[in-house]
């Protein structure tokens with residue numbers, strides 16, 4: 001961020017008056033430009049004991065497997081965002097069963113949320129974001145080829161608790177840089 005989006009003055013970086021954190025702010029119109037964590041919203045879609053995974057067709061982590069998900073958009077709920085991303089990345093329309101995991105990544109300024117979701121059928125297909133989309137039984141999960149540690153955490157939690165139902169406990173965890 002270099003310029004004020006209100007008046008185009010070059011921004012200053014420092015603690016604004018009456019604040020306690022350094023932030024970008026405008027020395028001309030005094031607007032403070034807050035930067036807050038972003039929410040990444042995902043599903044863990046299930047069809048007959050199998051988990052839907054997507055092989056990434058885009059960077060980062062091109063060619064590795066992930067759960068469908070992405071950045072939440074303005075104007076939608078977290079769950080709606082997860083379902084939208086699931087359609088965009090895997091052409092599946094599951095229904096939300098429950099919130100499964102909240103993973104904080106404070107150093108990356110992100111929060112990842114995973115919903116357990118039930119697929120109405122096995123329909124799914126590759127997209128511009130996923131070169132391959134497939135269903136995996138828990139013992140078939142490609143653990144050595146997963147794209148993200150958040151996805152690993154959600155999958156491990158699901159596999160560990162899936163038979164203890166009916167409801168699964170909510171995983172609340174954080175991931176820090178290695």
Ligand SMILES: [Zn+2]
Nearest residue numbers: 004007026029
């Ligand atoms: Zn300004």
